Amino acid sequence: MGEEFGIVEKLRAMIKGLNPAEKKAARYIIDFPDDVIHHSISELSVLAGTSETTIFRLSKKLNFNGYQAFKIQLARELSRESPPISADKNKLISDLIDALNQQNHLIDDEQLDRIAKRMVKANRVIFFGVASSGIVAEFGATLFMRAGFSTAFYTDPHLQIMTAVSLNWDDIVFGISASGNIRDTVKSIEVASDSGAYTVAITGGIGSRIVSVSKETI
Structure with missing residues (x-):
């Protein structure tokens, strides 16, 4: 991923082009990024009202090998962006x-x-x-x-x-x-x-x- 746009920004930019299930997952991540880094893929799928396959597919669309890599990067970005x-x-x-x-x-x-x-x-x-x-x-x-x-x-x-x-x-x-x-x-x-x-x-x-x-x- 490039340095200019983080995960949340990329999701906002691409959400219109996602299918309905992917949009549910994207909206949850955009609304509750601090929560997502504490959730397993199964927990996120339930909370977002979608499937684990959808979460995995969305992670791939964001250029990650899988959900775990996506979550690690999101945690890094949140840590970097958070003010004191x-x-x-x-x-x-x-x-x-x-x-x-x-x-x-x-x-x-x-x-x-x-x-x-x-x-x-x-x-x-x-x-x-x-x-x-x-x-x-x-x-x-x-x-x-x-x-x-x-x-x-x-x-x-x-x-x-x-x-x-x-x-x-x-x-x-x-x-x-x-x-x-x-x-x-x-x-x-x-x-x-x-x-x-x-x-x-x-x-x-x-x-x-x-x-x-x-x-x-x-």
């Missing part, structure tokens, strides 16, 4: 606040009351998130720490799992994922739920995998 966290943080937090304000009419007051009561009683308030969702996790932990809660955030998948195993009924965990299908975050929340912790998904992916393993979703 300090430069990106304010915008992400601002976008989050705007999104919550826009969805305010959809938020269940009784649900928020339940979550708030659990937080007040909680021994620990934990936030899980990877990539850009990790920045939001840090923001959440910092915000509630300033309010007097005992908080922590984890953006490394291995630390998330290690922490999830150690939790119990008097801990509350927020799992943050835009799509709701990040494998590492979903697994960490699932383990936290199994450990007895009160788990809350913060996601735009209604009906997503993280919703199915969480006790609450906002």
